[in-house]
Amino acid sequence: MASTAPDLDRQIAQMDDELLPVPRHKLHRWPHFAGLYAAEHVAATEFVIGATFVALGAGIWDILFGLLIGNALAVLSFWLITTPIAIETRLSLFTYLHRIAGDSMSRLYNWANVIIFTAISAAMITVSATAVRLLFDIPAQTQAYPTSFEFILLALSVAAIVVLVAVYGFNALTEFASICAPWLMLMFTIGGLVLLPELAESVTGNTSLTSFSNFIDVAGSTVFTGINSDGEAGIGIWEVIGFAWAANTFSHFGLIDMALLRYAKRMRSGLATGTGMMFGHYVAWISAGLMGAATAAVAGISIEVLEPGEVALHALGAAGFVIVVVAGWTTANANLYRAGLAAQSAMPNLSRNKATLAVGICVAVLSCFPFVYRSMLPLLTYAGLVLVPVGGIIFAEHHLFPKLGFSRYWARYKGLKHNVPALATWGLSLIFGFSLETLDLIPFYYLFLPTWFVSIALYTVMARKAGAAASYPEAEAAEQDFQQRVEALHAKQADTTNYAPIKDTSGLTKVIKAIWMVLGLAVPLVLALRVLLGSPDMATYEANRQMFYDVTIWCTVIYFAFAYWELQRSKALFNNQAPKQASTAS
Missing domain, CATH: 1.10.4160.10 (Hydantoin permease)
Structure with a gap:
């Protein structure tokens, strides 16, 4: 006897999400x-x-x-x-x-x-x-x-x-x-x-x-x-x-x-x-x-x-x-x-x-x-x-x-x-x-x-x-019914959980991002190029390399501190706004 839609829905509800296909509202683009x-x-x-x-x-x-x-x-x-x-x-x-x-x-x-x-x-x-x-x-x-x-x-x-x-x-x-x-x-x-x-x-x-x-x-x-x-x-x-x-x-x-x-x-x-x-x-x-x-x-x-x-x-x-x-x-x-x-x-x-x-x-x-x-x-x-x-x-x-x-x-x-x-x-x-x-x-x-x-x-x-x-044929038909009920469940979930992408455009976040990009990444790159291209002899090379060593470790500290800060601000923005969007969608 074929399973009814309510039977399939109960079966699907009891399954771990890992055992089901990924729903469309959780997909990502190539970046x-x-x-x-x-x-x-x-x-x-x-x-x-x-x-x-x-x-x-x-x-x-x-x-x-x-x-x-x-x-x-x-x-x-x-x-x-x-x-x-x-x-x-x-x-x-x-x-x-x-x-x-x-x-x-x-x-x-x-x-x-x-x-x-x-x-x-x-x-x-x-x-x-x-x-x-x-x-x-x-x-x-x-x-x-x-x-x-x-x-x-x-x-x-x-x-x-x-x-x-x-x-x-x-x-x-x-x-x-x-x-x-x-x-x-x-x-x-x-x-x-x-x-x-x-x-x-x-x-x-x-x-x-x-x-x-x-x-x-x-x-x-x-x-x-x-x-x-x-x-x-x-x-x-x-x-x-x-x-x-x-x-x-x-x-x-x-x-x-x-x-x-x-x-x-x-x-x-x-x-x-x-x-x-x-x-x-x-x-x-x-x-x-x-x-x-x-x-x-x-x-x-x-x-x-x-x-x-x-x-x-x-x-x-x-x-x-x-x-x-x-x-x-x-x-x-x-x-x-x-x-x-x-x-x-x-x-x-x-x-x-x-x-x-x-x-x-x-x-x-x-x-x-x-x-x-x-x-x-x-x-x-x-x-x-x-x-x-x-x-x-x-x-x-x-x-x-x-x-x-x-x-x-x-x-x-x-x-x-x-x-x-x-x-x-x-x-x-x-x-x-x-x-x-x-x-x-x-x-x-x-x-x-x-x-x-x-x-x-x-x-x-x-x-x-x-x-x-x-x-x-009977098993294949049952499989198709199962997949259709999964898609119906995912469509219902998408109506209440499909949050629009949230981008933090605040001034502070822009400053934080600029700091980790410039001080955390650009400065070590410039110093490395200086070592490579601006060292005509070993004495100059060793001096340039030592400066690279001394500065890069602090750039590393700055990079992780400010990049993690930006990440936490983005998470906080999402967590604060997501429930409001969900409420509006429902």
């Missing part, structure tokens, strides 16, 4: 996603990845063009693969996967996410600890394991703060992280600029850079030399392209970022991911490589064991301490929160807070081991390989099945508790992908691509045999 991706992808790991390219021996032209092409492919992947499915379903991957593949597949997938995001969170905490250890004169951790009891205590202390914030104060951290993007992008850029004269002097005996070709000569001779740390020929442009593309495969090919892009009004929002890819994964990686090479030369140690805290401190002074702590802290919290959500989905008897706390304990222990953050490049690549087949399964059922005359949600319509074709596809695809690596047939950076196509083919064939080609 929202431009800021979101800039904040997320300019992180403390850029210090590690930039140094890794140097250690692997990438050449300067391989870096400039390889990162450009690879990150452009990543943007296209977000735009053409993730965004269409996110907009058409308005669901997170976790919810959509559960509708397609059921409990067993979802539970396994959640545990995979717990492991991956736990490792990423631990790496971020360790990166932050490398900066904090400088304040306490704790020895550098050059081994894969901790060699100092004091460092273990430090890492556990930093982890404890991160875990507690993720458990109890994530909303406040999210607000703080939202204002970090402009400052992080600026600091990563000018850090490389400030150290270029030092690199130039080591090559040419002159601190001045007179042209772009001069920059190419200096960077190609000292940083991206084409020779790896073992003195052999390094990676080429195809490897650089592959890693830049693969670094976020779990987000685009693996569809994790459906959770973000389901809020997009239009397809163009997928292109807004370019702020993260082109700035965070292009400019920041190159700049981090420049900073790492200069710091390693001054310290007289290998860039492979150089810590992010040392690099940032040498490039930016006290502000470098802030950038490592802030970037590591905000990224660790975001990923720990994701790991907690995945763990809570896998263990529904636990609350989100308790699940996050349990995962946080594992993160804290893992953060004591430096090998985790030094393995970020392969970690991100292998994480993509593990999760990409699930993206292939979703892609096949969403796009191919309707074109082939198959039924979307066939396993649920058929009443199956376990979607065996989905489970088998994931397992066989992983065997295929890791077999390719074992046989060394293609570079591991590109393993995700054939694995994704294989997962699509396997799932389509096996699902057809299991019942996807059959029709389920």
Whole structure:
């Protein structure tokens, strides 16, 4: 017997909002996603990845063009693969996967996410600890394991703060992280600029850079030399392209970022991911490589064991301490929160807070081991390989099945508790992908691509045999009725909660914004350019750099204080006016 409209309304009212499509009145335009991706992808790991390219021996032209092409492919992947499915379903991957593949597949997938995001969170905490250890004169951790009891205590202390914030104060951290993007992008850029004269002097005996070709000569001779740390020929442009593309495969090919892009009004929002890819994964990686090479030369140690805290401190002074702590802290919290959500989905008897706390304990222990953050490049690549087949399964059922005359949600319509074709596809695809690596047939950076196509083919064939080609008219009609009632509920909500955008145009807010833009961002940029362009000799360079150090830390304090003040004023304005608008609408 078909459910009546009142029955469906009661069922929908009892469901968590996360399990329903995002309503139209909660959608955002592309600038929202431009800021979101800039904040997320300019992180403390850029210090590690930039140094890794140097250690692997990438050449300067391989870096400039390889990162450009690879990150452009990543943007296209977000735009053409993730965004269409996110907009058409308005669901997170976790919810959509559960509708397609059921409990067993979802539970396994959640545990995979717990492991991956736990490792990423631990790496971020360790990166932050490398900066904090400088304040306490704790020895550098050059081994894969901790060699100092004091460092273990430090890492556990930093982890404890991160875990507690993720458990109890994530909303406040999210607000703080939202204002970090402009400052992080600026600091990563000018850090490389400030150290270029030092690199130039080591090559040419002159601190001045007179042209772009001069920059190419200096960077190609000292940083991206084409020779790896073992003195052999390094990676080429195809490897650089592959890693830049693969670094976020779990987000685009693996569809994790459906959770973000389901809020997009239009397809163009997928292109807004370019702020993260082109700035965070292009400019920041190159700049981090420049900073790492200069710091390693001054310290007289290998860039492979150089810590992010040392690099940032040498490039930016006290502000470098802030950038490592802030970037590591905000990224660790975001990923720990994701790991907690995945763990809570896998263990529904636990609350989100308790699940996050349990995962946080594992993160804290893992953060004591430096090998985790030094393995970020392969970690991100292998994480993509593990999760990409699930993206292939979703892609096949969403796009191919309707074109082939198959039924979307066939396993649920058929009443199956376990979607065996989905489970088998994931397992066989992983065997295929890791077999390719074992046989060394293609570079591991590109393993995700054939694995994704294989997962699509396997799932389509096996699902057809299991019942996807059959029709389920009654179940499909019930699904349409359900979606119509959801849309009716959202339309009703929009009538009472669809507040018009509120813009603070007060004089005080304009002054506050001008202060953080000029004193917080423009002044450090001008001082960095002065170091780069106005240092004819080493004595002048060192004096200019010291002034940059001394002033930039105060500019940093001003930036965060006034940017946060503006944010709070905007929130207060919205909170004061929103109830009035709601009352008027009702």
